[in-house]
Amino acid sequence: MKILYTILCGICLLYSGFAFGQEAVVTGRLLDGDSQQPLPGVSVRVKGTQQGVSSDVDGSFRLSLKSTPATIIFSYIGFESQEKEIQGSGSLGDFIMKPSLIFMADQVVISGTRQAEKITKTPATIQLINSKSIEELPSFNPGELLSRVKGVEFVRSGVIGTGINIRGFNSNFNSKNLQVNDGRFATLIATGLPLGPLSTFIKEDIDRVEVILGPNAALYGPNAHNGLVNTIMKDPRASQGTTIALGAGNQNMLTARVRHAQVLNDKFAFRVSGEYTKGTEFDFVDSVYMIRGGSLGAYEELELDNDFSFLKGNASLVYNITERAELVATWGGSNTTYLAPTNVGRNQIKDWKINHYGLKLISEHWFAQAYYTTSKTDSTYSIDERTKQYYRGIDSGLTDNQARGAFSYQSGALFIDDSRRLNGEIQYNNSLGKLNIVVGAQGQRDMANSHGTYLLDKDEDDYITINQFGVYGQFDYDLGNGFKLTAVARGDYHEVYEFNFVPKAGLVKSVGKDGAIRLTYSKGIAAPTILNMYGNLFNGLILGNAEGFTLNDGSAVEKQKVEEIQTIELGYKGKLNNRLYTDINAYYNKSKNFLSPVTVVGVATERGDQPMSEVQDGYGVYGGLVATYVNFGEVNTFGFDIGLNYQLMNHLTLDFNYSFFDYSVDEDDLDNDFDKDGKVTKLDILVNSPKNRAGLGLNYSGNKFFGTVFARWVEEYDYFSSFQIAAKSQPELSYRGVPIKENARSADTWNYGPLGGFVDVDLSLGYHIIQNKLSLSGQVTNPFDAEFREFTASPFIGRLYSVQLKLDLPAISKKTSK
Known part of the structure; x- marks a missing residue:
């Protein structure tokens, strides 16, 4: 530091x-x-x-x-x-x-090469959610716009729960898509999961969102594995004024948001923002299965709290050192309560607090930043495990109040988090004739602490500390005749997984005035998270696998490795004429060393060189029986995405996107036999993605009215993630020892049938009451109230509607330049 x-x-x-x-x-x-x-x-x-x-x-x-x-x-x-x-x-x-609504070819992005360049010239498949789409969305949740992005597998897990996956292998604990907010990694420290509802920014602060399809670890480091979501905030100097937004909807939803940005003088500018949103989740009570009195029974989740709330704040101060250099200090914080789906039932997130503090230097050739992130909760818990412990208490003779009290958390249901992360980065860029150079270094120090509740730390003073360091270099060379060559190399050192080399290369050929063809090769890695390495869930039934296990038959479970993916991609992006813009790409991935969902590996005698009796809190009950995370297999995946944008007339566009995804696996290679039943089946390679999906939208953005009609189709598909299952009946196959049957119990959860198989419609309409100052808008999702379920451990999604009144006030004083 x-x-x-x-x-x-x-x-x-x-x-x-x-x-x-x-x-x-x-x-x-x-x-x-x-x-x-x-x-x-x-x-x-x-x-x-x-x-x-x-x-x-x-x-x-x-x-x-x-x-x-x-x-x-x-x-x-x-x-x-x-x-x-x-x-x-x-x-x-x-x-x-x-x-011109067909403006996509003129858009400038930064995520592909970490330099500003036209979207058609970047050597990556980047999808853009622009500021106008964000401003005209009549909702507090900008994540909803990801449902309209080509190549993104979007799921809604409730009123506020939205998530994405890119190019297969989704799970209820998916950390393979990196979330970045203005250059800051916006992920939880211990689990590596995207912050999602825990994020600190508000919609009115967002300038645009850039989504990279495919790996981009060479520039962003481990866990930009399947993709990257980069949320870029507004510059206060280019967005002065005050915005106040008030919204309401069904499910008792109320939201209030405010943002103010101002230039104070030629040296200083600032922005501040805040949000309070609350509501009630859709009614849904999951089943918890446990044996009582010698028989298996189903029980409702205990004390389910369907209310959610968000309290968020952000501040940024910009200081212009010179015309070409500036310092930016930032802070963001949030306090969030909601229901979160997991691999094992649902978690009740209670008052989870995120804070981050940052300082950035930006100049013509230099970029440097340091930021500090904290994560804190002391009352979040696993609903499934707390419910089971409650009934254990009742069966042991406790009163209802006693069983619901402190006793209900004693089997490992309570999750305390008191973790910290320190990041630093420095980067230099320059041009030497036709050669552009970017070199940089990143460092990260994770300090995870659970007070001994869900990690292998002992108490509030015992931090699990992991250090990572990476250096990278990128070279862009103009070959002439419209050709540009990009080469990137990165070396990463992880304290547990040591050195990894991550390359990327791309060739872009400009075609006409506003188009380009690109061919890229890239490698991605996903390092196991602290939870994967040092987890200690439910009194040691689930343990992290940073050191490997010795089983009671003398065999070994190897410690986890870094998951790898290599991708070759061919694409075209540009205007075919003055009204039609197209974005097409095809890709082929080779993946190996998959990190499995949590799985039972058997009865262990040692974790690393430590006896299980000293590691497993519940050794007296489990006797060394352990579930953990392991690497396995090699799979090839492939697919293509098509996006078309057609300008019907001024202010009116028609958008279409379609994505195809499939995979192949060597069924004769028993390294792909994850469940060790002697044969390779679909249950060994949990792709968990639809083969086909498509979207069609009509967008109008005029001087007075604006609105969207968007329809999304997702093909039916089977989904498996640890305890979670959503699949059609397949009696010839068994999952976790139980034949797969739709609308029936499957081991520890209920199988409601496959995901997807629906068409969802979003409708929105807005009116500028006073141009550029006051607008009224509304939105309806699932207007026909069709009953469908997009994710496991989540409710069936019903109709959602909301209205929003937004007031934009001009800046107090005239804008001055930087």
Whole structure:
């Protein structure tokens, strides 16, 4: 931390001494080419620098330039990006922005190479949720927009629970898709799961979301394995003003959100935001199975709390060191209560608190950041295990109150988390003729603590500490004739899994004015999480596998390895004509060393070199019987995605996407026999993904009205994840020792039948009561109230509707440039 601080200070002093040329002031007013109405919020930036402003509510802007000549770039969602050469001070008068809803080829992204570049030129399959889609969504939950993204397997696990998977192998504890928020890893420290509902940002703070399909570990490190979701926040200097949003809906949903951003002077700008949302989950009571009195019975979850709530806050302060360098200090916090599906029933998340603190330096050639994340809860618990312990208490003669009290948590139901994470990164980029270079280093120190409740730590002073370090280098070279070559190499050192090499290479060929063909190779890795390595669930019935086990027959269970995937991908992205934009890609993956869901491996005598009697809290009950996580198998997966966007007329577009996914496995290779029954079946390779899915949407975004009709079809598919099962009847196969039968008990859970097999519809409509100031909008999901279930350990999804009133107030003072 001291080293990084020294680097930051040194770079700040270096840039503070720079001087630049002749100053100039440029003014103008930006107008909609169709309506001739003023355009507020247009980004006005100096090409090649950090300098820029956004237009005021009347479309006017005033930009101070440190030197001329210079090129100004005007960009705004729904309009073509335009450039203007500036020779000195003056007024541009009324500057016309040309409307175009087929603007995708002009979009700039950063996730593919960690540099700003047109989306068509990046050597990765990137899907973009833009600011207009986010602003016009009449919901507090921006995660709902992921259902409309090509190549993403979207699931809804309740009123607020939304999740994604990319290219197969989903589970109820899926940590293979990395979530990044403005360059900060937004994952839980001990489990590696995306924060999801625990996230600290609010919808009004989001500028855009970039989704990478496929591995991108070379630049982002372990666990950017199947994909990456990068949420990019608004710059307060380009988004001044105050936004207040109030919403209500069924399921007792109420939400209030506020955001304010302001430029104080040429040096300082800030933003603050907050949200409070509450509601009630759909009615659903899962069955808990246990043996009582010698017979197996089904019992309702104990004391189920269907209420959810979110309290979130964010703040950011920007300091302009010079024209080309800035410091950004950030804080975010949340307190969340909700029901979460897991591999073993559901967890009652109670007052789970996330806080993060960060400092970033951004300049023309340097980027450096350090951030600190904390995770804390002392009352979250496993509903399934608490229910079982309650009935054990009743059977032992306890009163109802006694059995519901502290006793109900004594078998390992309670989860306490008091974990911390420290991250640091430094990066340098430059151009040498046709060669662009990015080199960097990242460090991460995880300090997990469960007070001895679900990890192999002993108490609140015993932290499980894991250090990781990675260095990477990226080289882009312009080969001429429209060809660009990208090569990336990364070396990662993990304290438990030691060194891993992660390469990536891409070749992009520009086609016409607004298109490109790309061919890429990339490798991804997924390092086991702290829970996988050092878990201690339900008094040691489930233990982490960082050191391996010795079984009572003398055989060994090897310690976990890093999971690997290698991908070859071919794609095209661009405009076929002025109205049609297309994005097509095909891929082939080779995966090995799958990390299994939790599975029983047998009776163990030792974990590593430690006797099980010293490790397993419940040794007197289990006698060394243990479940853990193991590596197995090698599978090839393949598929393709098609996305089409057609502009029917100004302000009206038709969107279509389709995805196909399948796999192949060597059935003669018994390394793929995960359940060790002597043959390789579908139950050994838990793909857990639909083979076909598609979406069709009609979007209107006019001066007064805006709205969307979107239909999503998901093919029926079988799903298995540890205790969880959702599958059609297959009496020839058994899962966890029980024949697979639909609408029947399957070991420890009820099989309601396969997932998917539905068409879901979203409808939204909004009206600008006062242009750019006041809007009223509403949304209905599943308007026909069709009963379907998208995920295991989750309710059947009913109709959801909500309304939102949003007020946008202009900035207190005129915007000034950076």
